[in-house]
Amino acid sequence: MSKSGILKSSLAKKYAMALTGLFLCLFLVGHLAGNLQLIFITGAEGQQAFNEYAQFMTTFPLVKILSYLTYASVLFHVVDGIVLTMQNRNARPVGYVKENGAANAKWASRNMGILGTIILVFLVSHMQSFWYTMHFGEIPLHNGLKDLHSVVLQFFSPENALGLVAVIGYVLAQMAVAFHLSHGFQSGFQSLGVRHAKYTPIIEWTGMAFALLVPALFAIIPIFLYITQL
Amino acid sequence: MDLTLKVWRQNGPQDAGRMETYPVSGVSPDMSFLEMMDMMNDQIIRNGGDPVAFDHDCREGICGMCSMFINGEAHGPNRGTTTCQLHMRSFKDGDTITIEPWRASAFPVVKDLAVDRSSFDRVIQSGGYISVNTSGETLDANAIPVPKGQADDAFSAATCIGCGACVATCKNASAMLFVSAKVSQFALLPQGQPERATRVQRMVEQMDKEGFGNCTNTGACAVECPKGIDLSNIARMNRDYLSASAKEE
């Protein structure tokens, strides 16, 4: 048997999918915590706090390492996902004339690739709007800090011609994230072999709660920003 | 009952194949699905045609030979049954029924609805056994007590009939449920421990080599499995493979 089996077997790809996916779940929690400042601290105080936070996130070395890990995870998750999908296509070159997938599996579990693609498209546009602007774009200063707060508010503002489109797009993307997580969270544990009659229901429950709560909270932010700026 | 059957016809592995329609009348609700197929073939033969080839043998749900994808589901709409155990009372008069072979590159079509599942045999040959000679000169059977719960779980895993419904139904044509059932049976028994690590590695390697797809945990396999093989077997295999690979020198 090949000793490099762990690197190229179908199971290894699943471990990588699971580990990167679960790591990205952690990332979501951190990202959400930062973003929530946008609704919980308002006015000038909020502007200052958020900009300090943004400054911290882009400069603190430990966070840097984490962010590189995140970029790597996203990249690996995407590439691995594409490879797996291609292999799975090859495993059934001739499809069924009639296939009743709904009879035996949830919709999300059967459409992880499509959901992932939607999320990827969102991610690119999302990073272009904020991450790119913050790192490389022209950004006004406020109290000596890059004023990301204003950029965000402006982006989801009724004054912005595409503000409403941005909000709707953001909410739709979060729905894709929700469905992706509804399968992905517990699937990650299953792929890593974590399954137990007593604890698996807890994992599944947590996964569903996570899949509902996290994207919902993310989605509330642009809605809140849009409405408060009306 | 009168039915319309849409059946996949394919002369051999090289033929492109096509769906053909056959009306069948006078079907009794007490017939098994295969008896209904017999009836259809009887009519075809009497009319000078070429009957539909399909695999079947024991007709009591245990040999694992019958293999039909009926109305979009492996072994048809009922749970916990093989095609031979599916009865026509599960259908209504006037129904149109679509019948296709298992679809997977690891299960090439032999003819019509019959496919070649020798890939499963090769997976078992790669390590699905305990290496003990058949001399009978082993320990007394009661020398190794096995906790009842563990023995029952091993039995449940061992009830797999190797029909391939898991592969047929999986959107990725993955064989994880089949392979993990055999891995689990031996992983749960004391007799299986000495080869536990090498067994799972060899069987996974062979599974990949046969061209089955990857598991994405949709769980469809366990729903369609006529023997109710559980997803916990797949988790156990994931675990065993990880630990075997980690310990490898």
Add this chain to the structure above:
Amino acid sequence: MLESKIPSGPLAEKWTSHKDHINLVNPANKRLIDVIVVGTGLAGSSASASLAEMGYNVKAFCFQDSPRRAHSIAAQGGINAAKNYQNDGDSVYRLFYDTVKGGDYRSREANVHRLAEVSTSIIDQCVAQGVPFAREYGGLLDNRSFGGVQVSRTFYAKGQTGQQLLLGAYSALSRQISKGKVEMFTRHEMMDVVVVDGKCRGIIARNLITGELERHSAHAVVLASGGYGNVFFLSTNAMGSNVSAAWKAHKKGAYMANPCFTQIHPTCIPVSGEHQSKLTLMSESLRNDGRIWVPAKKEDAEAIRKGTKRATNIAEEDRDYYLERRYPAFGNLVPRDVASRAAKERCDAGFGVNETGEAVFLDYASAFLRYGKTEASIRGLSNPSEAEIIRLGKEVVKAKYGNLFDMYKQIAADDPYETPMKIYPAVHYTMGGLWVDYNLMTSVPGLYATGEANFSDHGANRLGASALMQGLADGYFVLPYTIGDYLSDDIRTGAISADSPEFEAAEKGVQDRIDQLVNNNGTIPVDDFHRRLGRIMWNECGMSRSEVGLKQAISDIRTLREEFFRDVRVPGSAGEFNPELDKAGRVADFLELGELMCKDALERSESCGGHFREEFRTPEGEALRDDENFAFVSAWEFTGDPSESNLHKEDLKFENIELKQRSYK
């Protein structure tokens, strides 16, 4: 002429001493010897694995798409072994005695004793292979009891014992395939054996996918091709189970022994209509806890048949638990032949309980109560209601027999937890088969037969849970040793050529037969003939037989055979995957075998075991044996026409058991 080669010496020492004195082939020479094994059920898989382990080059053949699908897989109840784990006084001698008695004194003492001796090794072997037998809470193996015996010696894995044992043997076989010691030929059918200079030297096989004929040579050939119950069309056998391998061997000189000894299993799901293609067995283990009855009053039976009354409407005192009434000592656990005949007797007398009048009840109501009470007591429930007790009882029964109850529900569309099951006897097993000597060699040197394909161990009736035992005993522990005695002469022979005129002729014969079938300009499907043959066999050579009926059957079968070769339509060509052609070849052989079975039944003017001649019965209607004139094995030699077969008699000598009228009262 017929030499059984039973070793001399005391019964209990025959096998050990025989093994000690027969010739061996040394490991280096085994590599020079090829063995063909036809069939991959318990007897075939175990033999292939064992022979390959020993060093022989094995070629194994099966007609299914995988060796794991052989019909041994469908055996439900269990496997006997004289382990005495239950401390109920079991022993090798008791297993031997029960088997000879159960077989109605028509089996060979020495063979049966050997079977009982090696039975314990089977369990050890299977556990070592990882067969998940049922266990008790202490982690040790559990047992249950089966018909015809008074001890609990049956090991089991729920209702899927055959499956688990076969998968065990299949795993051993797979291991040898991976090592290259066994070359496996799936979807191959044996079409003929090849005899060169009086010795069996190979087979002609047909690749069922391409239709090509192949020649395979070897130093010896083992037929582990199963029984011929499908001659009845409706049986518990798999659709593909067939006699062809054994029949082709018979035509090449192997004697067919006791072909009329057929086992009709008492607990099968009754026939539901003309469309029926096979019958489903409900494990004999159900008779452990279920009670069999019919209404005591004819009017009740009629009302049930018409659907105006249900089983549950019949009061306790109006039920006839006929097995308990007739056989108080064994009750519902009488041997299969006795239980089957008793059911037929009640149904013939007009007490049957389904539309066709051919069914009796198998009732679990009292088992629900009994188990429920115990369970309530275990759980410490004081004064549980009857409904509560029944609910608990059903849970226990579900744990024990759940899969069988589910199976019944699927087929009969009736819930056996609520109303009693309906059952009726059906063809299940054939005790007869190729005649073999003590070494399992047929009358053709170098041609062996194991498992159900031979006749040797079950006499005129097989006890439950003994078929699995015999298949594995033959394959793991008997044949691998005895075959060495014969092959020791072949170490200098070298590879057998497949180009000899004998191979040429055999292949041509096969090709001619196939061409004849494919080019026949008939219009009637093969199944039509098979069904008609089955009806003749079931009516005249089934549960009861008579001289008049058998004579009529022979002439009917001959007519049917002529019709078959005139009117059958085999669609498609010879050079392709053609299941109808495979079936046609098998039915053609059944059409000859059926005639021989009837002839054998006609010749045996006595009743014994599964062979019940209406002319020979005791005043109480039990089978009346004639030990004076019929304590022999009928071994038939083919002469060109089944009816003209030559009878050879092997006298059965009983030195350790006294022949008695079998009584289960």
